[in-house]
C-alpha cells in the first residue's frame with residue numbers, strides 16, 4: 550500500500566484519457582504478467598483508460614465486476630478494481646471468487662484509503678490496496694506479485710483427515726494462556742521462516758511449557774522442510790475437524806521436532822487447499838492451542854489477506870522482518886503504516902533487520918532513523934543460514950556459536966518471562982522498539 554497522501558487521488562486526474570472507445574466486457578486474449586491476464590474494472594471510462602495504460606497494450610476493461618463473469622474460469626487473471634468498485638456487491642463478488650476461483654486475484658486502487666475500507670477489502674479477499682497517486686512501478690509490481698500466487702486449478706475439496714489416534718499424551722500445564730507471536734514481512738524472501746523456525750526452536754528448548762510453530766504461509770509454507778520433518782498431519786486436517794477440535798485432538802495432529810521438542814503444525818501440502826481455510830478457523834486453532842502452550846509462533850506469508858490480518862490482530866507480538874536493502878526498507882515503511890491503519894499497537898511490533906552487517910552498504914542507524922523504529926534484533930548475513938536451511942537444522946542448533954544464532958537467541962529471550970528475560974534485561978535492557 551502506498552503511504553502517500555490518500556486524499557490526493559481525484560477522478561479529475563484522468564481528464565486526459567477520455568477518448569476511450571465504448572467499453573466492452575473483458576475478453577481473454579490480453580496482456581499478461583507472470584502468466585496471468587490483467588483486467589481493469591471501473592464505472593468511469595477515464596479511470597479504466599488510465600489504469601490500463603499503466604500496463605501498456607491489451608489489458609481488458611469492464612465497467613463492473615458482473616461484466617467480468619464471462620471471463621472467469623479461463624485461467625489466471627488479476628483484476629485491478631478502480632475506485633468505484635467499493636460497494637458491498639463488489640466485495641461480495643470478490644469473496645465468492647476467493648472461495649470458488651483461486652485463479653483470480655484482485656487489487657483495489659482507491660482515492661480515499663480509510664481503515665474501514667482497507668479492512669473490508671482485505672477481509673473480502675482483495676490481495677492488496679493501493680492509494681493514489683498511482684506509482685506505475687508499484688502497480689506493476691503488485692499485480693506481478695499477485696499473479697505469482699495464482700494457480701489455475703479450481704479449488705479442491707477438503708480432504709478427509711486421517712482418523713485421530715486418541716488423545717495425545719501431552720501434559721496439560723496450568724497457568725497463563727500462550728503468548729502468540731506472528732512473524733511477518735511485507736517482502737517475500739526477507740527471512741521470516743528462518744526467524745520463525747529459529748525463535749521457535751530456541752523457545753522450545755528454554756520453555757517449560759510446550760512451544761508450537763504454525764506454518765501460516767498456507768500456500769507455500771516451508772517450515773516442515775526447514776526442520777526436516779515428515780509430518781503426517783497438516784493444518785488441513787485440523788481445519789477439517791474444527792467443530793470437534795479440542796486441545797487433545799489438536800496436539801495429536803502436531804509433529805514433534807525431536808532435537809528441540811518444538812511442536813509443529815505444517816502448512817497444507819497442496820497450495821489449493823489454502824483457499825478453503827479462513828482467518829476465523831485459524832484463530833480457533835490458535836485459541837485451542839493457547840490453553841496448553843507457552844508460546845505459539847506463526848510464520849506468515851508476505852502479503853495481507855483475511856487469514857494474515859486476523860492472525861496478526863489476535864497476536865500478542867508481531868515480529869516484522871526486513872532485509873537490509875532499499876526495496877525492503879520501502880516495504881517496511883508501507884507495512885508499518887498499514888499495521889498502524891489496522892490499529893495494531895506499535896508496542897506489539899518488533900522490527901528485525903536481517904542480513905544486517907557491515908558488508909551491506911546501508912547503515913543500520915540510518916535505516917532505523919528513516920523508519921523511526923529501533924530494531925529489536927540485527928541478524929548478520931552468514932552462510933551458516935543457507936547451510937542450515939539446506940540441512941533442515943535450525944541455526945540455533947546447527948551453529949550455536951555463530952553471530953546469527955546469538956542474535957536469534959537474544960530475540961527469543963525477549964519473549965521469555967522469568968529468568969531469560971531478566972538475564973537479557975540486565976545485559977542491555979528490554980527496549981521497546983518504538984520509543985516506549
Ligand SMILES: Nc1ncnc2c1ncn2[C@@H]1O[C@H](COP(=O)(O)OP(=O)(O)OP(=O)(O)O)[C@@H](O)[C@H]1O
Pocket residue numbers: 734736737738739740741742743744766849850851903904928929930931932934935936938953
Ligand atoms: N541472515 C541470513 N544470512 C544468509 N542467508 C539468509 C539469511 N536469512 C535468510 N537467508 C536466506 O534467505 C532465504 C529466504 O529466507 P526465508 O525462507 O526465511 O524467507 P521468507 O521471508 O520466509 O520467504 P517467503 O516470503 O518466501 O516465505 C533462505 O533460504 C536463507 O538461506
Ligand SMILES: [Mg+2]
Pocket residue numbers: 741742743766771848849
Ligand atoms: Mg517463508
